[in-house]
Amino acid sequence: MRADVHPFASAAPDDVEGLAQALRDRRIEAADIMAVIGKTEGNGAGNDFTRTMAAHAFTRLLAAHLAIPEQGVERQVMLSFSGGCEGVITPHYLVCTKTGVVARGESAGPKRLALAASRTRAFDPEETGTVAMARDTEAAVRRAISELHVPPDDVHLVHVKAALPMVAAGAATPPRCTMAYARAASALGVAAALGEIDGGALTDDVIGTRLELYSQVANVSAKPGLRVSEVLVFANSPHWDSSCRIHHTVMRDIIDIEPVRALLEAAGLSACGQLAPDQTRRIRAIFAKSDADPTHMIRGRRHTMWTDEDFSDMRYSRCVVGATLAALTGTTAVYVSTRAEHMGPSGGGPVAVIVNEK
Numbered sequence: 001m002r003a004d005v006h007p008f009a010s011a012a013p014d015d016v017e018g019l020a021q022a023l024r025d026r027r028i029e030a031a032d033i034m035a036v037i038g039k040t041e042g043n044g045a046g047n048d049f050t051r052t053m054a055a056h057a058f059t060r061l062l063a064a065h066l067a068i069p070e071q072g073v074e075r076q077v078m079l080s081f082s083g084g085c086e087g088v089i090t091p092h093y094l095v096c097t098k099t100g101v102v103a104r105g106e107s108a109g110p111k112r113l114a115l116a117a118s119r120t121r122a123f124d125p126e127e128t129g130t131v132a133m134a135r136d137t138e139a140a141v142r143r144a145i146s147e148l149h150v151p152p153d154d155v156h157l158v159h160v161k162a163a164l165p166m167v168a169a170g171a172a173t174p175p176r177c178t179m180a181y182a183r184a185a186s187a188l189g190v191a192a193a194l195g196e197i198d199g200g201a202l203t204d205d206v207i208g209t210r211l212e213l214y215s216q217v218a219n220v221s222a223k224p225g226l227r228v229s230e231v232l233v234f235a236n237s238p239h240w241d242s243s244c245r246i247h248h249t250v251m252r253d254i255i256d257i258e259p260v261r262a263l264l265e266a267a268g269l270s271a272c273g274q275l276a277p278d279q280t281r282r283i284r285a286i287f288a289k290s291d292a293d294p295t296h297m298i299r300g301r302r303h304t305m306w307t308d309e310d311f312s313d314m315r316y317s318r319c320v321v322g323a324t325l326a327a328l329t330g331t332t333a334v335y336v337s338t339r340a341e342h343m344g345p346s347g348g349g350p351v352a353v354i355v356n357e358k
Contacts, residue, residue: 001098001099001100001114001239001240001241002098002099002100002240002241002242003096003097003098003112003113003114003115003240003242003244004096004097004099004113004242004243004244005094005095005096005097005113005244005284005285005354006019006022006028006094006095006096006097006284007092007093007094007284007285007333008022008092008093008094008095009090009091009092009333010038010040010054010091010092010093011091012091013040013041013042013050013051013053013054013057013091014053014054014056014057015057016057016058016061018093019036019058019061019093019095020061022095023061023065028095028097029097029099030062030065030066031066032097032098032099033062033077033095033096033097034077034078034096034097034098034115034117034232035077035078035079035080035094035095035096035117035159035232036058036077036078036079036080036093036094036095036096037078037080037081037093037094037096037159037232037335038054038080038081038082038091038092038093038094038335039081039082039083039084039085039089039090039091039092039093039334039335039336040053040054040081040082040083040084040085040091041083041084041085041091042083042084043083043084043312043315044082044083044084044312044314044315044318044338045083045312045314046179046224048083048084050081050083051081051082051083051223054079054081054093055074055079055081058073058077058079059073059074059079062077078117078159078161078230078232080159080161080221080223080230080232081093082221082335082336082337084314084315084318084336084337084338085322086315086316086318086319086322087318087319087320087322087323088322088323088326088332089318089319089322089326089332089334089336090331090332090333090334092333092335094284094285094335096115096232098115100241108238108239109238109239109241110238110357111154111236111237111238111245112236112237112238112240112241112242112243112244112245112357113234113235113236113240113242113244113245113246113354114148114150114234114235114236114237114239114240114242115232115233115234115235116144116145116147116148116232116233116235117144117230117231117232117233118140118141118143118144118147118230118231118233119140119228119229119230119231120133120136120137120139120140120163120228120229120231121136121228122163122165122227122228123136123163123165123227123228123229124165125165125166125167125171125173125174125177126174126176126177128163128164128165128174128176128177128178128181128182128185129176129177129178129180129181129182129184129185129207129208130176130181130185130204130207131185131202131203131204131207133162133163133182133185133186133189133229134185134186134188134189134192134199134202134207135189135192135199135202136189136229137160137162137185137186137189137190137193137229137231138189138190138192138193138199139193140189140229140231141158141189141190141193141194141231141233142193144231144232144233145193145194145233145235148233148235148237149237149239150235150236150237152193152194152195154235154236154237155194155217155233155234155235156217156234156235156236156246156247156248156352157217157219157233157234157246157248157287157350157352158190158193158194158215158217158218158219158231158232158233158234159219159220159231159232159233159234159287160186160187160190160218160219160220160221160229160230160231160232161221161222161223161226161229161230162182162183162185162186162220162221162222162223162226162229163182163222163223163226163227163228163229164177164178164179164182164222164223164224164225164226165177165225165226165227166224166225176204176207179222179224180208180339180341181207181208182220182222183220183221183222183339183340183341183342183343184207184208184341184342185207186218186220186222186229187214187215187218187220187341187342187343188202188206188207188213188215188342190215190217190218190220191213191214191215191218191342194215194217196214196215196216197213197214197215207342208341208342211294211341211342211345211346212345212346213342214342214343214344214345214346215342215343215344215350216248216250216344216350217248217350217352218289218342218343218350219287219289219337219343219350219352220289220343221337234246234352234354243356243357244284244354244355244356244357245267245354245355245357246352246353246354246355247263247266247267247352247353247355248263248350248351248352248353249262249263249350249351250344250345250348250349250350250351251288251321251344251348251349251350251351252344252345252347252348253293253298253299253347253348254290254291254292254293254298254317254320254321254324254347254348254349255298255299255320255324256348257324257328259351260324260325260328260351261328263351263353264328264329264353267353267355268355268357269282269283269355274327274328274329274330275328275329275330276330277330279330280329280330280331281356282355282356283329283331283353283354283355283356284354284355284356285333285335285352285353285354286325286329286331286333286334286335286351286352286353286354287335287337287350287351287352287353288321288322288325288334288335288336288337288349288350288351288352289336289337289338289339289340289343289344289349289350290317290318290320290321290336290337290338290339290340290349291317291338291339291340291341291344291346291347291348291349292305292306292313292314292316292317292347293305293346293347294306294346294347295346295347298347305317313338314338314339317338317339318336318337318338321334321336321349322334322336325351329353
């Protein structure tokens, strides 16, 4: 089995020409695509329609190449888009593919990138942000890990497009049916699946409040209107063939660069100064979660990200983390998603980097 992540720049939210050309050239086969994960240049809030534009464009492209109805595309391929390309962040997308089969009795080799997808059941609005959502997310993650036959320590990123069901017209919106609670419950489900927290101790009261409970590898966004949460697990496995490996770390706040330096060094890249261009070219993808610290402090000094009424705290934190990671790695193709409830310590967040080993 072989896993790959193919990066493409986008000139607009609905620009799919990079993938379209790769499909025409047969460099990528549509049937091998597991997910398209991208950053679009909207505001990242509930009214960010650039995500919908991107999803529609990729749906049309993939439906034509897969020869299936458009409504069937998202049942086969995860389409996950995060709005907000503040500062130097480049609008881009990543096409994740899986090809071949693992031969029976195949000998183990060096650990390489491995991918597995899973889904939860459909949620009702009143289940959003509750223990029920966390439990089902936990089960979905466990199914994906079981498919990969890897221990939790070899899992370095769990990307979740969390469900946020629509509420019927005229009905009262359940208090937990929000992006924040959907992200929080899903992240705790990831943490429980990987043994990062005691899943048996989860209650509704913990979700969104006990921020000292978190996952070091969860990367969760919530999509309004989605009833089924979609999960993509990135791991390293000795039974997979890939030119890539994935590595992860955790920033304790949004200016915490030393763990990222250590991550780059572990990936065989220079930890001193900005990466040289030949090393930057080895980076296939960078994922990060960011948050403006809710205490309004960073290392003992006050910040104004939560009190500036002209600019969203989400846009501030994306801008800072995007610039920090770009300065270290030399690439602005950084997938930074906010907010980060139960994803890394409060005010910080996980970082994962996929590096070409060859």
